[in-house]
Amino acid sequence: MPYQFTVSPDFSPDHLSGWYIFNTWLQKQLGEAVHLEMYDCFQTQKAVIESNGIDLIYANPFDAAMLVRKKGFRPLARPVGVSDEAIIAVNAESLIYDVADLSSGIKIAVTDDPDIRLMGMIMLEAGDLNLNNTIIISCDAYILVAKQLLKGNADVGVFLAEAYDGLSNIVKSKLRVIVRSEISVIHHGLMIGPKLAHRKMDILELLVGMKNNDKGQDVLKSLGFRAWDKVEDEEMEFMIDLMDALSV
Template identity: 40%
Template sequence: MKLNLLIAPDFAPERFAGWHMLNTLLQKRADLHIHLETPASAQEQSEQIANKNIEIIYANPFDAATMIREQGYRAVARPKGKADEMVIATKAEGQYKNLEDVKSGAKVAMADNRDVKLIGLRLLEAVDLTESDLSWHTTETYQAAAREVIKGDADVGFFLSEVYHSLSRLTLSQLHVLIESDLSDITHVVLVKEDFAESQKFVDALLALTDSNDGKEVLQELGITDGFEAMSEEDGEFMIDLMDTLLD
């Protein structure tokens, strides 16, 4: 039986090969036939989940909360010590030097990543800005958002921290960080369909990656050097509560 593993489209481009390496290793370790799905956008992710039987998803926390509540998934694992942080950045030679310089009417460029937007809005509460105070432009990728900021087509960009710090040296030299979050308890999550009968074989293989050299090599490629840890149903509920707090 062929299974589908879908990876949320917000990883840094240089991690692409690492996900394929992970898929190959998990197939061998769990003795499962797993097909890797790597949608290019949030829209494509939604379409694939709607049109295919996706048994396993590596989801961002906002999407994971919805998938657990409404789509029959449960959380089984998360990366150790790898929180989802975000960066608000502007043009290096632009008018904004500090977060306080961002005013109502500013244009924000960002990829379609709702948890990054929620965290960013929480950070902007410190300068009395809300979602309706800002103009929003959704780009295909974070790299495209960076280009808009550098060209002056957007005042600031919202970025997943890992992706921001993976941008080219030239790109980073043209950007200036206004603030970076430090929440530490919001992470991507590995979800499995409730009716996925062989889920424990998959989870066991995933959690054991740190026990072998080839597993450690794959984790290094993914930037998840400490591996994955198991999640309980209570952990999943706690994560949902955190996302609800960000939404309130």
């Protein structure tokens, strides 16, 4: 029975093939069978985690607390220089220039990406906005959030900054950023579950060493990463504490 690997469903579509390349590389290096299963929504993935069906995960920070505290996962590594930041954007022709200009009843286009949704709502909170006095338009992808703004269906959109920056210049020219988060300590990371824990040091060594050889660098490039950095247990605990503080 192969070990089960999954990736947070908010992965960039540009890097879908990169995760399969990474998994092939990992199996070869590790000498273990690892099956990569990509889920298209957080709820489905969460149900599999709950039933102990995952051994390795590139996890959204929002899920880190559950993985560590309920499922016995431990952190392995994070991509160097990559953190999760959120953007609040409006249609370029909108009269909204500040969160304080917004009022209750507005329509907010968001994806189900949980940490970005949380960060977005925190930024909107400065305008006395919350889930009880706004209308949420759920979208399957960030390009659809942009579309809701362009069509005038939504007043504001919440984006993963990386996804917003990756929109085409034509789309971006029709949108305007009103807030960009600068949090820098919230990030995705690879985490390892109890069944695979005995290979933790081997996997960590492989990950950290990827940047030192041509093949490893090619795999990193396919993921859009420069290198992996080790994440200490306490560093992960700190991020979980931070997410806890933001969630209340």
